[in-house]
Amino acid sequence: MDIRLDEKTAVLWLKPKAALKSANFLQLTSLVDPFIKQHGGLKGIIIEVTKFPGWENISAFKAHVQFIKDHQAKIQKIALVTNSAFASILPKFVGFFVTPQIKHFAAGQADSARQWILQ
Numbered sequence: 464m465d466i467r468l469d470e471k472t473a474v475l476w477l478k479p480k481a482a483l484k485s486a487n488f489l490q491l492t493s494l495v496d497p498f499i500k501q502h503g504g505l506k507g508i509i510i511e512v513t514k515f516p517g518w519e520n521i522s523a524f525k526a527h528v529q530f531i532k533d534h535q536a537k538i539q540k541i542a543l544v545t546n547s548a549f550a551s552i553l554p555k556f557v558g559f560f561v562t563p564q565i566k567h568f569a570a571g572q573a574d575s576a577r578q579w580i581l582q
Contacts, residue, residue, distance in 0.1 A: 473506040488526035504537035507580030542576030
């Protein structure tokens, strides 16, 4: 997974390339926790993915759930940039369980997603 934290705008960019691994969430945690401690949170996360790659195993799924549980209250918005049909219904479903606003953008609209997060 490609991971980039834009510290100037407090936006985390994620581009999953293969099945998610537990190590991905350890890497995310080690990157965002110091930033959150210093700045109080993230304005948002942009997730760019052609198709959701799933998880490598049950441990990776648990690490994903734990990351969400530990960090969701410190994130204002999440933008899903993808043409996946699942992404269009995900914000409505997940919105009941997490704090951040979630919005779907079509593939190629990462700039629009960034503008939405920075509003």
